[in-house]
Amino acid sequence: xNYGALEAGGTKMVCAIGDENGKILEQVSIPTTExxxxxxxxxxxxxxxxxxxxGVACFGPVDLRKDSPTYGYITSTPKxxxxxxDLLGPMVRALKVPAGFDLDVNGSLLGxxxxxxxxxxxxxxxxxxxxxxxxxxxxxxxxxxxxxxxEGGHIQIKHHPKDTFGGRCPFHKDxxxxxxxxxxxxxxxxxxxxxxxxxxxxxxxxxxxxxxxARAVSCLLSPQRIIFGGGVMHQKGLIDExxxxxxxxxxxxxxxPYIEDIENYxxxxxxxxxxxxxxxxxxxxxxxxxxx
Amino acid sequence: xNYGALEAGGTKMVCAIGDENGKILEQVSIPTTExxxxxxxxxxxxxxxxxxxxGVACFGPVDLRKDSPTYGYITSTPKxxxxxxDLLGPMVRALKVPAGFDLDVNGSLLGxxxxxxxxxxxxxxxxxxxxxxxxxxxxxxxxxxxxxxxEGGHIQIKHHPKDTFGGRCPFHKDxxxxxxxxxxxxxxxxxxxxxxxxxxxxxxxxxxxxxxxARAVSCLLSPQRIIFGGGVMHQKGLIDExxxxxxxxxxxxxxxPYIEDIENYxxxxxxxxxxxxxxxxxxxxxxxxxxx
Numbered sequence: 257x258n259y260g261a262l263e264a265g266g267t268k269m270v271c272a273i274g275d276e277n278g279k280i281l282e283q284v285s286i287p288t289t290e291x292x293x294x295x296x297x298x299x300x301x302x303x304x305x306x307x308x309x310x311g312v313a314c315f316g317p318v319d320l321r322k323d324s325p326t327y328g329y330i331t332s333t334p335k336x337x338x339x340x341x342d343l344l345g346p347m348v349r350a351l352k353v354p355a356g357f358d359l360d361v362n363g364s365l366l367g368x369x370x371x372x373x374x375x376x377x378x379x380x381x382x383x384x385x386x387x388x389x390x391x392x393x394x395x396x397x398x399x400x401x402x403x404x405x406x407e408g409g410h411i412q413i414k415h416h417p418k419d420t421f422g423g424r425c426p427f428h429k430d431x432x433x434x435x436x437x438x439x440x441x442x443x444x445x446x447x448x449x450x451x452x453x454x455x456x457x458x459x460x461x462x463x464x465x466x467x468x469x470a471r472a473v474s475c476l477l478s479p480q481r482i483i484f485g486g487g488v489m490h491q492k493g494l495i496d497e498x499x500x501x502x503x504x505x506x507x508x509x510x511x512x513p514y515i516e517d518i519e520n521y522x523x524x525x526x527x528x529x530x531x532x533x534x535x536x537x538x539x540x541x542x543x544x545x546x547x548x
Numbered sequence: 549x550n551y552g553a554l555e556a557g558g559t560k561m562v563c564a565i566g567d568e569n570g571k572i573l574e575q576v577s578i579p580t581t582e583x584x585x586x587x588x589x590x591x592x593x594x595x596x597x598x599x600x601x602x603g604v605a606c607f608g609p610v611d612l613r614k615d616s617p618t619y620g621y622i623t624s625t626p627k628x629x630x631x632x633x634d635l636l637g638p639m640v641r642a643l644k645v646p647a648g649f650d651l652d653v654n655g656s657l658l659g660x661x662x663x664x665x666x667x668x669x670x671x672x673x674x675x676x677x678x679x680x681x682x683x684x685x686x687x688x689x690x691x692x693x694x695x696x697x698x699e700g701g702h703i704q705i706k707h708h709p710k711d712t713f714g715g716r717c718p719f720h721k722d723x724x725x726x727x728x729x730x731x732x733x734x735x736x737x738x739x740x741x742x743x744x745x746x747x748x749x750x751x752x753x754x755x756x757x758x759x760x761x762a763r764a765v766s767c768l769l770s771p772q773r774i775i776f777g778g779g780v781m782h783q784k785g786l787i788d789e790x791x792x793x794x795x796x797x798x799x800x801x802x803x804x805p806y807i808e809d810i811e812n813y814x815x816x817x818x819x820x821x822x823x824x825x826x827x828x829x830x831x832x833x834x835x836x837x838x839x840x
Contacts, residue, residue, distance in 0.1 A: 317803075332803060379694045391768065395687040395694070402671045402687070402770025403804045410767045410801055412760045414706045427801040468704045472764050475702045476683065478694025509702055509719040511609075511624060512695045 259544065260307035260353070261536030262298060263363065264314035264343060266335050266387075269294060271301045274537030278371040280530065291341045299350045309547065310355040311539025312344055313363025313532060316390065320358060320401045328357050354547035356539030359405045360384075360532060361392035364525065367535030368483055369394060373526035377480045381473045382525075383408060385466065386486035389433040393477065409433030411472055416464045418457065419444075436465040438488050449488055462488070463497030470502045470522055480514050485525035495524050551836065552599035552645070553828030554590060555655065556606035556635060558627050558679075561586060563593045566829030570663040572822065583633045591642045601839065602647040603831025604636060605655025605824060608682065612650060612693045620649050646839035648831030651697045652676075652824060653684035656817065659827030660775055661686060665818035669772045673765045674817075675700060677758065678778035681725040685769065701725035703764055708756045710749065711736075728757040730780050741780055754780070755789030762794045762814055772806050777817035787816050
């Protein structure tokens with residue numbers, strides 16, 4: 257069986273064909289230009305592939321409410337031309353297959369708990385730390401949507417005592433995303449993260465903020481695991497600093513074998529940046545099963 | 549049908565009999581002394597009431613994992629004599645009825661979504677703000693446990709610029725609970741909350757912290773509603789200050805009709821402090837249904 261997978265991003269659309277085991281059989285990358293052109297090219301890619309179903313995980317905010325007239329839309333994105341764009345509708349109408357649709361970070365989490373090192377977990381949180389900071393959440397074995405979907409980048413954090421930077425989020429200035437995303441490194445230090453590898457204070461501050469995020473989900477959601485992915489996490493040793501800060505902050509308060517196993521409790525994505533597209537394959541498999 | 553309900557607290561055990569509609573038929577309060585004496589008195593109360601099932605919501609931390617050898621225990625509480633106490637086991641063995649068991653705050657949330665103003669909601673969060681600060685969470689229509697249960701009082705918050713208090717949590721000093729529970733008012737201002745009613749700065753600071761809690765769950769869990777209960781919330785106007793701070797902090801970022809309806813999005817408990825015991829009745833009703 258062939259399943260269509262689309263990981264929809266602000267700079268590129270990763271389209272792939274996967275099999276019933278989540279294996280990626282082929283994959284292309286289509287640049288995200290204006291909506292009609294981009295969607296037409298994706299339809300062109302999928303149309304002769306004889307897919308059973310399509311799974312789409314998309315940058316947010318998106319409308320995940322199946323009973324909504326704008327289900328499958330990208331809603332209030334600042335990305336020029338893409339606000340209020342029906343992404344799913346034209347693809348489903350052209351390809352005539354069942355489809356699953358979710359937030360990009362939920363897709364990555366689904367990939368990890370289906371095919372990655374977190375296989376079988378029912379309660380987990382995924383943070384992506386890159387241009388933005390987003391979160392995906394699974395509780396009781398189901399991806400969490402709620403009224404919109406998780407937007408974990410916008411929680412308030414306490415400033416690091418050595419950090420004088422005021423934050424860059426256009427809505428909140430010093431929320432988690434405004435203080436710890438990739439661009440905040442450039443604003444604060446004048447250079448991107450990959451040119452700051454040997455500067456310990458950079459990563460001390462970064463870890464302090466991401467550990468607060470881990471603490472917040474640990475206290476509010478009590479997950480089995482917290483996964484960090486995204487470009488900023490490529491810094492060697494950052495995950496260890498987050499673990500150390502988390503342990504120091506929590507001070508032994510929550511006792512669980514899951515938390516004591518800190519290397520697995522706070523961990524990196526395990527699928528070599530394929531977690532997103534593999535999550536899309538799973539969304540397609542689930543959509544096909546549901547349609548039967 | 550009679551259902552037994554027990555809201556287990558650190559100072560008193562509220563025991564009640566309810567009917568299949570959640571109506572409280574009778575209720576007694578038993579002081580929480582040492583475990584054996586207290587449990588024996590509760591068994592005495594329930595034993596002739598011909599209850600179909602028992603629902604227990606208990607102060608935490610508790611073990612909610614049904615496959616655990618310490619399921620139904622109060623675990624690492626600082627309350628003298630009560631750490632590692634089997635609360636549920638002796639009662640079930642004596643009363644020989646099916647039983648449901650959950651965290652006290654989850655019980656209050658269950659009462660509100662079953663019988664209160666939040667009836668029918670599937671995704672909601674309940675904060676109790678009193679001697680401690682605790683949180684109950686429902687996602688996709690199910691109470692959330694995860695690996696332990698929510699402990700939302702222990703998230704990190706950003707200090708109010710006018711607040712010089714350092715916090716009183718024995719584990720974390722300046723977590724939400726350490727900065728905003730009832731005793732923190734005494735430590736900070738020298739008086740309890742009910743003697744500080746006319747001091748605007750007291751409530752400006754309190755609301756600032758509780759609004760951060762609302763923001764955290766709004767971003768991480770995307771609930772339909774956030775309910776605040778507990779003694780500190782009896783301060784008139786506090787809920788309005790939390791709403792105002794929340795709106796200012798979020799700055800229009802999350803758009804949803806639920807959030808725009810701010811008076812219902814951030815709201816007070818609606819069942820006149822019966823939400824906890826009514827939640828226990830529902831736990832009993834569910835346990836009876838499951839046992840059939």
